[in-house]
Amino acid sequence: MKLLSDIGKYLLLMKEVFVKPDKVRLFFRQMLVEFQNLGTDSLGIVIIISVFVGAVVALQTAYNIDSPLIPLTMVGFTTRQSIILEFSPTMISLVLAGKVGSRIASEIGTMRVTEQIDALEVMGINPANFLIQPKVFAAVIINPILITLSIGFALFGGWMGCVLTGSVTSNDYITGLQFWFEPFTITYALIKTSVFAFIITSVSGFHGYQTKGGALEVGNASTKAVVYSSILIIISNLILTQLLLA
Amino acid sequence: MIRAQEIYKSFGDHLVLNNVTVEFHKGKTNLIIGQSGSGKTVLMKCLVGLYGIDQGEILYDARVFSKMTFRQKRTIRKEIGMLFQGGALFDYMTVEENIMFPLTMFSDMTLQKRKERADFCLRRVNLENANKLMPSELSGGMTKRVAIARAISLNPAYLFCDEPNSGLDPQTANVIDNLISEITREFEITTIINTHDMNSVVEIGDNIAFIYEGQLWWEGDKHQILNTDNKEINEFVFASELTRKLK
Ligand SMILES: Nc1ncnc2c1ncn2[C@@H]1O[C@H](COP(=O)(O)OP(=O)(O)OP(=O)(O)O)[C@@H](O)[C@H]1O
Ligand SMILES: [Mg+2]
Numbered sequence: 001m002k003l004l005s006d007i008g009k010y011l012l013l014m015k016e017v018f019v020k021p022d023k024v025r026l027f028f029r030q031m032l033v034e035f036q037n038l039g040t041d042s043l044g045i046v047i048i049i050s051v052f053v054g055a056v057v058a059l060q061t062a063y064n065i066d067s068p069l070i071p072l073t074m075v076g077f078t079t080r081q082s083i084i085l086e087f088s089p090t091m092i093s094l095v096l097a098g099k100v101g102s103r104i105a106s107e108i109g110t111m112r113v114t115e116q117i118d119a120l121e122v123m124g125i126n127p128a129n130f131l132i133q134p135k136v137f138a139a140v141i142i143n144p145i146l147i148t149l150s151i152g153f154a155l156f157g158g159w160m161g162c163v164l165t166g167s168v169t170s171n172d173y174i175t176g177l178q179f180w181f182e183p184f185t186i187t188y189a190l191i192k193t194s195v196f197a198f199i200i201t202s203v204s205g206f207h208g209y210q211t212k213g214g215a216l217e218v219g220n221a222s223t224k225a226v227v228y229s230s231i232l233i234i235i236s237n238l239i240l241t242q243l244l245l246a
Numbered sequence: 247m248i249r250a251q252e253i254y255k256s257f258g259d260h261l262v263l264n265n266v267t268v269e270f271h272k273g274k275t276n277l278i279i280g281q282s283g284s285g286k287t288v289l290m291k292c293l294v295g296l297y298g299i300d301q302g303e304i305l306y307d308a309r310v311f312s313k314m315t316f317r318q319k320r321t322i323r324k325e326i327g328m329l330f331q332g333g334a335l336f337d338y339m340t341v342e343e344n345i346m347f348p349l350t351m352f353s354d355m356t357l358q359k360r361k362e363r364a365d366f367c368l369r370r371v372n373l374e375n376a377n378k379l380m381p382s383e384l385s386g387g388m389t390k391r392v393a394i395a396r397a398i399s400l401n402p403a404y405l406f407c408d409e410p411n412s413g414l415d416p417q418t419a420n421v422i423d424n425l426i427s428e429i430t431r432e433f434e435i436t437t438i439i440n441t442h443d444m445n446s447v448v449e450i451g452d453n454i455a456f457i458y459e460g461q462l463w464w465e466g467d468k469h470q471i472l473n474t475d476n477k478e479i480n481e482f483v484f485a486s487e488l489t490r491k492l493k
Contacts, residue, residue, distance in 0.1 A: 023351060115334040122294050122406075123348055124323030126316070 010206050016128040017136070017202070027134055034138035038100050038201075042146060045099065046092055050150040053091070054157030057082055062167040075168045076176020079158040081185070088150040089189040090237050093196035096143065097229040101204040104135055105225035108208025109218035117209070132205035136198060143197035144190045151189070188244050195240060196233050203229045247272055248293060248404060248436055253302030253312075255285075255292055262288045263299075264460040273434045275427045275450045277441055280457035281482065286440040287331075289457065290408055293438070294326060295319055306404065324352050327397030329407040333389040335381040341368070341392050342377040348400045367395035371425060387418040391425070398429060405430065405437040411446060419443065423450050444483060447471060456482065 021027035058079040065074060108131055111117050120127040155177060162168035204225035211221045248270045255263040262285045270276035278286050291297045293304060295311065304312040306322050314322070335344050345364040349355055355363065368374060371391040376384070384392060390410060397405060410426060411419035427450040430437040441447065447454060451468035458464075458478050466474065471483060472493075484490045 026350065110337075114332055114337075115330040116336055118291075118296055119328065119330060119334040119336075121296060122323060122326060122328045123351065124320040125351060 009210065010203075013128055013132075013206055013209060014202060016126060017132045017205070019126065019129055021129060021133060022125055030130075030134040031138045034135050035142050037103070038135065038139050039142035039146060042096060042099055043149075045095065046146050046150050047153050049092065049095060050088065050153035051157035051160070053087060054079065054083060054154030055161030057087065057154070058158030058173070059161045059165060059167065062162065072168045072172045073176035073179060075162065076158070076173040077179045078176075079173075080155060080177050080181075083154045083158070084151055084185045084189050088147050088154060089192040089196070090233065092147055092150045093143070093193060093200070093233055094230055096146070097196075097200045097204075097233060098226050100139065101200050101225045101229045102222040104201060104204040105208040105211075105222040106218050108132070108205055109211035109221040112209065112211045113214055113218060128205075128209060132202065132209070135205060136201040139197040139201045140194050144193045147189060147193040151186075188240075191244065192237065192240050195236055199232045199236065200229045203232060247305075247307055248438070249305040250289070250293065251303040251305065253292060253304065254300045255288060255297060256300060262460055263292065266302075266457070266460075266462050268455045268462050268465070270436055270438050271453055272436045273431060274437065274452040275430050276436070276438045277447060277451045277454045278438065278457060279441060279447060279454060279482070280463075282442065284457045285460050286457055287408055290406055290438065290440055294328060294406055295323075324400060325403040327400065327402035327405045329390070329393045329397050329405070329410055331408045331412065333381070333393040335384075335389060335392060335396070337381045339381075340377065341373075341379050341381070341384070344381070344392060345396045345399050348396065352400060363399060364395075367399050368392075370398070370429070371395045372421075387414050387422070390414070390422055394422070394425065394429075398433070401433065402435060405435045407437070407439045409440050409442075411441070411443055416445065419445065420449070426450070444489065447483070458482075 058075055061075045061078045062072070065072065108117075111131070117127045117131075120130060159170065159173050162173045163170050204222075207221045207225040207228065208218075211217050250266055250268050253263055253266050254261070266289065278289060280286050288297060292299050295304075299312055302312070303310055306325075309322065311319065311322055335341075336347065339347065342361070342364045345367050346360045349360045349363060353360075364377065365374075368376060371394050373388065373391050373395065376388065376392070381389065381392070394407075394410075397407075405426070407426060411422045414422065423446050426437060426439065429435065439446070439450075448468050448471075451471065454464075454466055454468065454471055455462055456464040456471075456479055464471075464474065464476050464479050471479065474480070484493055
């Protein structure tokens with residue numbers, strides 16, 4: 001019951017969010033700010049995680065191939081597939097749900113409990129549109145870029161892992177990377193990422209916006225934002241995979 | 247002039263405003279007083295439309311505000327300035343940006359003009375040179391003054407203040423009170439102030455509405471309130487030992 005009413009409230013809020021902004025120029029300016037807040041500020045963590053997990057994926061694949069019948073070029077191939085299909089779009093989006101989601105929910109939640117949202121509304125501004133829309137658009141644009149970078153860094157991490165431990169030669173790894181490449185896997189990864197970006201920003205915006213009370217509730221809202229966006233990412237991951245790859 | 251006509255408001259089955267009819271006049275400081283929890287903030291939020299009302303009408307001069315859509319309300323909202331209890335300054339903007347914000351949203355003024363207007367408003371609240379400070383760097387009294395500056399930046403016809411001097415020392419509270427009442431007269435604003443500060447009541451109460459148990463219990467001005475024999479008013483006004491002695 002609670003869930004149904006939350007879904008209803010979420011949809012009503014989205015109806016307010018997705019209207020033409022009051023001042024288009026201000027919308028673009030705010031979106032630039034969000035590129036920084038949601039995008040460039042996450043660059044560091046995305047790169048670090050990608051490089052290390054890329055290395056781990058490649059090494060584990062290498063250790064698990066102990067049959068002489070399977071060529072070591074398979075390491076590059078398998079690493080590439082798991083990075084593009086699953087690790088970068090889904091895992092990194094989950095990390096971003098934690099980082100960006102809690103940030104958005106606590107920012108908007110704080111504005112709610114300190115009456116800044118009321119202040120916007122009294123001025124005649126649609127607060128949902130003004131606060132949430134630039135974040136959603138910014139993330140839907142910037143997250144695919146982050147994920148593309150993540151793919152690059154993870155593949156590089158895999159190469160580094162192989163070469164440094166000497167388990168696979170640089171040549172074998174790179175040959176594997178290029179083996180049987182389907183460009184559609186990239187499209188699939190980027191579509192997934194955009195959907196996840198929409199989920200993260202809109203769900204977190206929703207939880208922040210619904211906050212009532214004080215500092216404690218802002219904390220709760222930010223926890224809920226992370227939990228709900230993560231769950232929704234996992235569920236829609238399954239649905240999108242069925243739709244796009246089946 | 248703002249008029250609430252027989253308005254009712256409840257949350258769940260808790261009736262907060264019970265048939266309130268009250269009028270607030272232009273160029274006057276109109277006070278809403280009453281005990282904590284009596285419904286002052288709810289009444290004010292109903293007047294500006296942050297809460298919808300269950301029954302009744304709210305009129306801004308001849309315009310029926312309570313029946314308007316969000317878009318229609320916007321024309322009136324551009325004429326409203328509001329001072330929230332905690333200031334409600336946007337904390338990622340500087341003082342100057344806060345004051346310019348309504349201008350940026352709703353006027354076609356150039357940046358230069360907006361800056362000049364912000365300077366003027368800051369001077370009006372005696373806060374020259376605070377332009378570049380962030381809200382987190384302000385004291386409570388300064389926050390209130392910046393919030394007033396923001397509220398008057400668009401030259402409002404209606405000014406709402408929710409407890410403008412709560413949490414301030416008596417001297418600063420006085421400064422804020424006088425500031426609001428001067429601005430009200432100077433610009434012919436319809437000002438509505440929520441307060442339970444007796445000092446404000448006797449200093450600036452041109453028109454006082456006493457809310458008791460969700461109803462308009464008594465109406466009058468600062469002279470009448472000291473001499474009325476209404477029991478609840480007397481209990482409210484002369485609550486402390488000191489004020490009883492003074493009487
Ligand atoms: N959003 C809300 N949901 C439910 N009940 C509310 C809500 N806002 C206010 N109330 C109730 O309405 C009553 C009046 O509250 P209000 O905030 O108007 O009091 P007040 O007169 O402003 O008090 P104070 O002087 O302490 O600020 C209280 O009993 C409060 O519990
Ligand atoms: Mg109150």
